[in-house]
Amino acid sequence: xxxxxxxxxxxxxxxxxxxxxxxxxxxxxxxxxxxxxxxxxxxxxxxxxxxxxxxxxxxxxxxxxxxxxxxxxxxxxxxxxxxxxxxxxxxxxxxxxxxxxxxxxxxxxxxxxxxxxxxxxxxxxxxxxxxxxxxxxxxxxxxxxxxxxxxxxxxxxxxxxxxxxxxxxxxxxxxxxxxxxxxxxxxxxxxxxxxxxxxxxxxxxxxxxxxxxxxxxxxxxxxxxxxxxxxxxxxxxxxxxxxxxxxxxxxxxxxxxxxxxxxxxxxxxxxxxxxxxxxxxxxxxxxxxxxxxxxxxxxxxxxxxxxxxxxxxxxxxxxxxxxxxxxxxxxxxxxxxxxxxxxxxxxxxxxxxxxxxxxxxxxxxxxxxxxxxxxxxxxxxxxxxxxxxxxxxxxxxxxxxxxxxxxxxxxxxxxxxxxxxxxxxxxxxxxxxxxxxxxxxxxxxxxxxxxxxxxxxxxxxxxxxxxxxxxxxxxxxxxxxxxxxxxxxxxxxxxxxxxxxxxxxxxxxxxxxxxxxxxxxxxxxxxxxxxxxxxxxxxxxxxxxxxxxxxxxxxxxxxxxxxxxxxxxxxxxxxxxxxxxxxxxxxxxxxxxxxxxxxxxxxxxxxx
Amino acid sequence: xxxxxxxxxxxxxxxxxxxxxxxxxxxxxxxxxxxxxxxxxxxxxxxxxxxxxxxxxxxxxxxxxxxxxxxxxxxxxxxxxxxxxxxxxxxxxxxxxxxxxxxxxxxxxxxxxxxxxxxxxxxxxxxxxxxxxxxxxxxxxxxxxxxxxxxxxxxxxxxxxxxxxxxxxxxxxxxxxxxxxxxxxxxxxxxxxxxxxxxxxxxxxxxxxxxxxxxxxxxxxxxxxxxxxxxxxxxxxxxxxxxxxxxxxxxxxxxxxxxxxxxxxxxxxxxxxxxxxxxxxxxxxxxxxxxxxx
Ligand SMILES: Cc1cc2nc3c(=O)[nH]c(=O)nc-3n(C[C@H](O)[C@H](O)[C@H](O)COP(=O)(O)OP(=O)(O)OC[C@H]3O[C@@H](n4cnc5c(N)ncnc54)[C@H](O)[C@@H]3O)c2cc1C
Ligand code: SF4
Ligand code: FES
Numbered sequence: 001x002x003x004x005x006x007x008x009x010x011x012x013x014x015x016x017x018x019x020x021x022x023x024x025x026x027x028x029x030x031x032x033x034x035x036x037x038x039x040x041x042x043x044x045x046x047x048x049x050x051x052x053x054x055x056x057x058x059x060x061x062x063x064x065x066x067x068x069x070x071x072x073x074x075x076x077x078x079x080x081x082x083x084x085x086x087x088x089x090x091x092x093x094x095x096x097x098x099x100x101x102x103x104x105x106x107x108x109x110x111x112x113x114x115x116x117x118x119x120x121x122x123x124x125x126x127x128x129x130x131x132x133x134x135x136x137x138x139x140x141x142x143x144x145x146x147x148x149x150x151x152x153x154x155x156x157x158x159x160x161x162x163x164x165x166x167x168x169x170x171x172x173x174x175x176x177x178x179x180x181x182x183x184x185x186x187x188x189x190x191x192x193x194x195x196x197x198x199x200x201x202x203x204x205x206x207x208x209x210x211x212x213x214x215x216x217x218x219x220x221x222x223x224x225x226x227x228x229x230x231x232x233x234x235x236x237x238x239x240x241x242x243x244x245x246x247x248x249x250x251x252x253x254x255x256x257x258x259x260x261x262x263x264x265x266x267x268x269x270x271x272x273x274x275x276x277x278x279x280x281x282x283x284x285x286x287x288x289x290x291x292x293x294x295x296x297x298x299x300x301x302x303x304x305x306x307x308x309x310x311x312x313x314x315x316x317x318x319x320x321x322x323x324x325x326x327x328x329x330x331x332x333x334x335x336x337x338x339x340x341x342x343x344x345x346x347x348x349x350x351x352x353x354x355x356x357x358x359x360x361x362x363x364x365x366x367x368x369x370x371x372x373x374x375x376x377x378x379x380x381x382x383x384x385x386x387x388x389x390x391x392x393x394x395x396x397x398x399x400x401x402x403x404x405x406x407x408x409x410x411x412x413x414x415x416x417x418x419x420x421x422x423x424x425x426x427x428x429x430x431x432x433x434x435x436x437x438x439x440x441x442x443x444x445x446x447x448x449x450x451x452x453x454x455x456x457x458x459x460x461x462x463x464x465x466x467x468x469x470x471x472x473x474x475x476x477x478x479x480x481x482x483x484x485x486x487x488x489x490x491x492x493x494x495x496x497x498x499x500x501x502x503x504x505x506x507x508x509x510x511x512x513x514x515x516x517x518x519x520x521x522x523x524x525x526x527x528x529x530x531x532x533x534x535x536x537x538x539x540x541x542x543x544x545x546x547x548x549x550x551x552x553x554x555x556x557x558x559x560x561x562x563x564x565x566x567x568x569x570x571x572x573x574x575x576x577x578x579x580x581x582x583x584x585x586x587x588x589x590x591x592x593x594x595x596x597x598x599x600x601x602x603x604x605x606x607x608x
Numbered sequence: 609x610x611x612x613x614x615x616x617x618x619x620x621x622x623x624x625x626x627x628x629x630x631x632x633x634x635x636x637x638x639x640x641x642x643x644x645x646x647x648x649x650x651x652x653x654x655x656x657x658x659x660x661x662x663x664x665x666x667x668x669x670x671x672x673x674x675x676x677x678x679x680x681x682x683x684x685x686x687x688x689x690x691x692x693x694x695x696x697x698x699x700x701x702x703x704x705x706x707x708x709x710x711x712x713x714x715x716x717x718x719x720x721x722x723x724x725x726x727x728x729x730x731x732x733x734x735x736x737x738x739x740x741x742x743x744x745x746x747x748x749x750x751x752x753x754x755x756x757x758x759x760x761x762x763x764x765x766x767x768x769x770x771x772x773x774x775x776x777x778x779x780x781x782x783x784x785x786x787x788x789x790x791x792x793x794x795x796x797x798x799x800x801x802x803x804x805x806x807x808x809x810x811x812x813x814x815x816x817x818x819x820x821x822x823x824x825x826x827x828x829x830x831x832x833x834x835x836x837x838x839x840x841x842x843x844x845x846x847x848x849x850x851x852x853x854x855x856x857x858x859x860x861x862x863x864x865x866x867x868x869x870x871x872x873x874x875x876x877x878x879x880x881x882x883x884x885x886x887x888x889x890x891x892x893x894x895x896x897x898x899x900x901x902x
Binding site: 035036038039040041043044053087088091092094095096097098099100101102103104105106107108125127129130131134135138139141142178208209210241242243244245324325328329330331474476480518519520521522523524525526527528 | 672673674675693704705708709710712713715716717718719720721722723724738740759760761763766770774777778779780781782785786789790791792793794795796797800803804807808810811840843845846
């Protein structure tokens with residue numbers, strides 16, 4: 001068994017920032033990650049990082065934009081903390097040497113981004129995430145932070161109290177991908193989940209293959225509620241063949257969208273008469289799909305994004321990376337022709353419920369980054385707001401887990417934050433097919449930490465052995481079924497019948513998963529095994545997304561419902577919560593906090 | 609904000625330049641009908657010929673120290689149906705998911721940023737996700753990166769590469785920082801431009817694997833690590849003291865002087881980093897620096 005004060009699961013932007021913070025606080029911290037840190041998906045972020053840095057801008061303007069962008073589903077304490085702290089976090093990155101793009105006076109450049117009332121998006125070419133990830137990894141190296149790379153965390157070691165709010169997390173179980181060894185990791189201060197997004201629940205996504213929602217699923221099954229899972233952001237500009245993202249920076253710099261009739265449809269058809277291409281992502285994604293559905297799409301599939309008029313010099317200076325992406329993955333020269341784009345799954349606004357200090361309702365268990373839902377982005381994340389989130393809340397989780405005295409959180413978590421029960425009627429019973437055989441909380445060792453971990457390790461050993469020894473179907477089939485039904489039925493446009501179809505398909509996939517087995521018998525670098533375990537996680541998060549989408553009977557932010565074409569504030573300014581409940585998911589709601597540090601946010605209609 | 613105005617101007621210009629004989633929409637629609645017909649025809653023919661014509665053969669290196677029958681390295685053939693735009697990585701994924709789930713390789717981002725799928729494809733180091741099958745000769749031979757220990761199939765041990773990267777103290781370390789935590793360290797555009805290419809490295813290891821010197825001298829820092837040193841040594845924000853320290857590291861016995869300017873690293877780097885040039889420049893810096901003390 002390995003022992004550290006703080007164990008950070010995942011070494012993308014959020015995990016690295018958390019680890020650095022914990023280290024600064026004097027804790028012995030380790031990063032456990034299934035990919036080497038520099039391979040994390042944070043490296044793919046292109047557009048930029050928002051922070052109010054200049055005269056004429058201020059944190060409360062940033063907070064206001066974020067709340068408005070969230071369609072009033074964000075929690076004010078999180079939004080305020082975020083907007084206040086982002087500037088020092090971004091400048092700290094700069095002090096760590098991050099190669100930001102520069103103005104003539106040598107200060108970092110900022111540019112306009114969708115939904116922002118001020119050009120407050122700092123960037124490093126069109127490779128902001130790459131530079132952020134590498135800069136932070138460098139700082140982790142400088143501090144000598146221990147990294148267990150290519151170690152896959154399969155489960156959490158949590159006590160088995162009936163009420164999740166009484167449970168404690170003592171560590172986790174991880175699998176050394178290179179050797180096949182399964183080991184317990186004990187964390188005296190806390191475990192921080194920073195496992196990133198869950199894009200692999202869909203088949204057209206900008207996310208990496210490793211983004212399988214592992215952290216979400218592990219926390220969910222350990223008893224932490226999932227919050228606002230239906231809120232999936234679809235990015236309007238992804239390349240049709242692969243899902244590779246064409247940064248919002250292109251539109252920020254003045255890129256224009258055209259339909260097959262060469263009409264600038266954002267204005268022509270009145271989707272966003274003020275902001276045009278710079279309207280929020282949900283608005284632009286729906287506009288594009290409407291164009292395609294109404295027969296004005298190109299090859300019935302996509303629209304064109306044109307940046308030629310920006311001129312070669314500006315493109316090379318600020319968007320060079322985009323040229324390479326369009327060339328390598330679509331065979332299109334962006335200087336010469338427009339680039340084909342369509343909406344793709346991009347970001348999970350929802351996730352593991354946690355408070356401003358990163359803590360979940362299980363003591364010692366934290367979440368940060370895209371895995372987490374501190375409720376910053378609400379129903380829609382504004383471009384450039386995820387990277388500062390990693391910094392602000394990654395750091396806070398790290399400090400808190402390392403024992404730093406943090407102010408009491410204003411955001412309540414756990415089942416006791418419930419305001420009312422949900423009453424959705426799913427067509428099939430969701431949850432585990434056989435709930436009995438997989439209780440996540442460690443049995444029989446509710447108090448003694450090492451016992452909890454040993455039990456968890458044993459269970460994982462059994463699970464892995466069964467998977468390796470039994471014969472059965474390949475996980476890839478199940479995974480493909482899940483991705484397909486999610487993309488068909490739980491995409492940008494949603495309706496009751498399709499959501500129910502998805503739930504039925506997911507149930508079938510669960511049943512199939514019961515017969516899944518790993519064909520590769522080897523313990524050495526067994527990716528077959530890893531992908532099989534991931535597929536289970538994908539199933540759980542896909543179902544949570546769909547249940548949330550069925551429950552929310554309104555149209556808010558990214559969540560569009562055919563039957564409900566209005567935002568219904570009186571009833572729906574509340575979070576959808578889903579508790580695993582030992583395999584019988586329970587739906588309930590929790591109030592949104594609109595009362596902020598300075599003022600109370602008044603829901604206004606969104607217009608672009 | 610001035611950018612906004614600029615772009616509007618450009619846009620009006622464009623619209624005015626458009627001739628008004630036939631509407632662009634009409635032309636597009638005609639083209640679309642045409643494409644539709646072409647695709648229909650293509651689909652019909654494809655259905656008949658798919659089996660033999662539209663497939664690519666992958667010859668993939670296999671090895672697993674643990675599994676009987678795979679302990680002796682060998683090549684397996686996989687016939688993969690080809691479609692336009694398909695990359696080497698797509699083909700590997702297809703082979704794995706359809707034919708043999710034990711086929712093992714690293715990959716994640718599918719967009720040339722994570723650096724995990726550097727492979728030896730048709731005799732050259734390339735990123736699988738960035739290499740179009742249509743650019744390669746059939747059969748496509750896929751092997752792990754040469755000069756690295758093979759863990760299994762296409763997976764190599766990267767430890768040595770990481771060690772070399774870490775040996776150059778790869779982190780920003782300014783002599784002096786602004787006191788105000790909200791104040792930036794100014795950097796000129798020229799200086800950012802100077803280090804720009806060097807900051808693009810994704811740690812894929814292709815350069816190291818292509819380098820003859822690195823193959824013969826295990827202690828040689830190698831192109832990626834030296835490039836990393838360049839990235840910091842040339843950054844004007846770090847200051848003179850740190851720069852001296854950096855030059856000392858790259859000047860050691862197994863540092864820059866080992867490079868024989870063969871350019872193989874530069875040729876294979878998927879991020880187009882002018883590695884050899886950077887190594888040469890550091891050599892010049894080192895010489896200049898030494899002259900100062902004589
Ligand atoms: C293409 C793209 C472009 C984007 N552009 C922007 C942008 O311009 N601005 C912006 O603000 N946001 C952007 N975003 C969003 C933002 O980049 C992500 O939300 C953010 O980087 C996620 O960071 P993370 O640290 O939470 O996760 P990741 O960077 O995905 O890291 C996850 C880590 O968890 C590890 N991990 C996962 N599962 C396990 C497990 N079971 N065991 C061990 N380790 C595990 C992985 O190895 C990895 O290290 C973009 C996102 C994408 C996909
Ligand atoms: S320098 Fe180029 S080839 Fe070498 S590791 Fe970096 S990206 Fe790969
Ligand atoms: S899969 Fe990430 S570089 Fe190819």
